[in-house]
Amino acid sequence: MKAVFSMAAIRRKMLQVLERWNESKAKKAFLLVGARQTGKTYIVREFAREHFAHLAEVNFLEDEKAIRVLSEAQDAEDFVSRLSLICGMPVIPGETLVFLDEIQEAPDLITAVKFLVEDGRHRVVISGSMLGTEMKGFRSFPVGYVQIERMFPLDFEEFCWSQNVPQAIIDDIREAFDARKGLDAGLHERLSGLFRYFVAIGGMPEAVSAYLDSSYDMMAVRAVASQIVEQYRFDIAKYAQGRAPQIRRVFDAVPSQLDKVNKRFRMDALKSGAVYDRYANDFAWLIDAAVVLPTYQVSEPKRPLRRTAQENKFKLYEADTGLLLSQYAPQTMLDVIADAPSVNFGSVYENAVAQALSNENPDLFYFCSSRKGEVDFIAQRNDGALVPIEVKSGKDYKLHTALNNLLGTHDFEIGEACVLSSANVERREREGKPIWYLPLYMAFCIAEQTSGTFGSMHLAPPTF
Known part of the structure; x- marks a missing residue:
């Protein structure tokens, strides 16, 4: 197989x-x-x-x-x-x-x-x-x-290496991030395009190799990703013993849960009347197997984040975006690559950011409050500062009420915020505090600060 x-x-x-x-x-x-x-x-x-x-x-x-x-x-x-x-x-x-x-x-x-x-x-x-x-x-x-x-699966820098991107360009990304200065427009567009390929292909080495060895055939990539998903299902059946059906149900529910407006995992997706306590060990099995990335809700963006984290309120991301997309309709992969304006890729890009953050720190958190709203991630930098992160896929990336609310709440002591989108670097302010608009391909830089069949498609990535 x-x-x-x-x-x-x-x-x-x-x-x-x-x-x-x-x-x-x-x-x-x-x-x-x-x-x-x-x-x-x-x-x-x-x-x-x-x-x-x-x-x-x-x-x-x-x-x-x-x-x-x-x-x-x-x-x-x-x-x-x-x-x-x-x-x-x-x-x-x-x-x-x-x-x-x-x-x-x-x-x-x-x-x-x-x-x-x-x-x-x-x-x-x-x-x-x-x-x-x-x-x-x-x-x-x-x-x-x-x-x-x-x-882990390949991160974006490793993917760039596989595409023969010069190290000097990757160094330019880091330098631009540190200086909070955008790259020139042409390079930004090429890197944004390459990042979309990375999201669509994912970081599983076999999928990346399939892409290279098949002259950029996305059908070959999807076939490999689908095989890996099936291997995970086989592993559940082999190793999970008496709880295999329940664990399989959780695993299979992840893509549809992420596709909802509110991406928090809902227990009724598993069974009518299901409660978290009965499935807690099943979630733990998948987390231990490193095939899903849990992101726990905190009610206060204050250190330590674990203090207000709620173990029964969480989002589950796939360990790899390529595996996630292989479970959606084939067209979705093409839409991601083409950056189709009619499609909302919020969950897919959030998954990519969760991957980047988890490579450096396995503890992922997001903020949600009925009064303040919801922010996709709360990251803690090596210097201890908390940084709220919003992930945007559309042109309305400057609309972020919940992020504004966090910056405007002085009790939270949030000094700055970050919005990841397809746009180049830009700075705005809220309450005298910076909001940094950064391109999605800089997600790995942020992380470094926190410790079916469908035709033949040969799609070459941007060249450098």
Whole structure:
């Protein structure tokens, strides 16, 4: 069912994280977690290819016998001997990277990994998909034994790399953001167009590769995205045990819930009379599996945001806009790329901003009050300041009553606000406080401050 594409053109930031871990010489394993199909296995293989003579890789999803063989190891020497037998190659200290993939299938191997870490002669990378409770034992791995990193779909900068956008232009985006100064009109239009392609294709490496390898065929992209969604549904059936039907119902409801004017997830979408408490663990399963991004409602935009966050009032975004669009009508993808004026893309662009923010900080919040209105996101910068963010898809991006209300409420101590839209950089004021109008493609800059079938379509992105 899985399509096979070459991913030679896909450059990922995680490679640098792996390189820094390797250079540190710390006696820790590297645990890479994340949703299915985000490129975990690929990036580890790339890392091994560049920095090691050999790779001793075991995939526990594909090799169940290896789980039993390795879990019975008595010490590091025994583990390495058994691993050599399984891989059919010597495991040489300093020359061989040990890679244990799909570790969620073998939770009892924690002890064996400790052997290797304590022994210190071998560099060990562990990778696993965050499927419900399967990875929780590894998240509680004793401090000092493991460095835990999370893999996401490509962000906009990584997507730009895949499209051969010069780094100098990406640097220009950051500099323009820092200076709150717009890029020249021609470059702004090209970057806005490229961002729309990014939203339509998404950041799943296989979907991006399909786009490149098929000469820009959006049908191929949609096919890959649809396959990944089906894989997620299969994972729910396999790992969620007795609650699989309920979890599947939640997962399938996300696109339609986001398409509503009020995007807050409504329990009656699942079942008439449904209450949150009965489905709380089902939502948690999907969040743990990293296939949805929860954004919790706060009643006050004050620090700490968690203080007034309401766990039963939230919006659920997809982990990737390409996966979201694959569940809408095929024309929607084309409309996003064309920036069709007759279509409201608010939910899709909000999803893209949620992705960008969650790459740096998993805690997402939005503000909603019957008196003040609703603001799409409340982000906390590294300096502690709270910044309300509105995401606009149309020409009326300067209409934002709720944002004005927050700036005008002195008790909230909000110093500035941000509106993300297709427009270039501009500044306005409310109550003497700046409202920054920024292009959507600068969402990753904000984040860095917070820690069916449809014809053949070959659509090339803007060139640079």
